[in-house]
Amino acid sequence: MLKRISMRISLMLAIPLALAAFAVHAQDADEARVKQAMQAKFPKLAVDSVTRMPFGGLFEVVMGGEVLYTDVKTEYLLGGTLYDVRTMPARNLTQDTTQKITAKLITGSHDTAIKMVRGNGKRVLYTFEDPNCGYCKELYKELAKMTDVTVYTYLLPILSPDSTEKSRAIWCAKDRAKAWEQVMTKGNVAEPSKPCDAPLAKNTEISQRLGIRGTPAIYLASGQQLGGFLPAQQIENAFGKK
Numbered sequence: 001m002l003k004r005i006s007m008r009i010s011l012m013l014a015i016p017l018a019l020a021a022f023a024v025h026a027q028d029a030d031e032a033r034v035k036q037a038m039q040a041k042f043p044k045l046a047v048d049s050v051t052r053m054p055f056g057g058l059f060e061v062v063m064g065g066e067v068l069y070t071d072v073k074t075e076y077l078l079g080g081t082l083y084d085v086r087t088m089p090a091r092n093l094t095q096d097t098t099q100k101i102t103a104k105l106i107t108g109s110h111d112t113a114i115k116m117v118r119g120n121g122k123r124v125l126y127t128f129e130d131p132n133c134g135y136c137k138e139l140y141k142e143l144a145k146m147t148d149v150t151v152y153t154y155l156l157p158i159l160s161p162d163s164t165e166k167s168r169a170i171w172c173a174k175d176r177a178k179a180w181e182q183v184m185t186k187g188n189v190a191e192p193s194k195p196c197d198a199p200l201a202k203n204t205e206i207s208q209r210l211g212i213r214g215t216p217a218i219y220l221a222s223g224q225q226l227g228g229f230l231p232a233q234q235i236e237n238a239f240g241k242k
Contacts, residue, residue, distance in 0.1 A: 099223030112199035119148035
């Protein structure tokens with residue numbers, strides 16, 4: 001008798017687990033089909049990810065640096081901002097995904113950025129800057145007022161014909177952080193100690209995926225974009241809101 005009861009209980013527990021596993025498998029299969037279909041329809045764009053949304057039969061598609069939405073048959077494609085208003089204030093789901101994409105791009109490319117540490121460096125900022133950018137020079141003054149921060153600066157030569165040459169000289173300098181300081185504070189560009197391969201093309205690719213069209217551009221490690229030039233206090237306030 002006890003044995004039969006035990007078997008029934010085991011069966012009752014196994015059924016929900018089996019159904020859950022089936023549901024996960026079905027979801028994975030749907031996401032894979034949607035991704036394959038979207039890639040076939042847009043062969044020139046990379047479909048980075050497809051995620052089934054927990055409502056409305058929608059699938060979130062990250063493609064070409066954009067966050068889009070489609071149905072399981074990929075017959076319709078929706079661009080725009082999707083909000084979750086089940087609780088208030090409303091949650092911007094599109095922004096959440098965009099910030100995750102941004103965070104992955106900027107935090108995964110430290111080897112192409114100039115690293116400057118002030119104090120314990122616990123807080124982290126990412127900037128995209130051009131050596132000929134006037135507002136970048138003003139931003140450098142503001143960042144110098146801050147303590148306990150690490151700044152990763154991606155050289156992005158987009159403003160002047162000689163921006164590329166200056167960026168390459170800074171990157172190839174023996175002390176990149178010092179070379180960047182000299183350009184930002186005195187406008188002097190030292191000759192590189194030796195020729196090297198500067199990752200300017202990689203930085204340009206990252207900036208294009210992020211939709212950067214001007215310098216400076218400032219980001220937190222979370223992927224949140226703070227804007228262009230900002231006073232030190234506004235950046236401090238942004239850290240406080242994390």
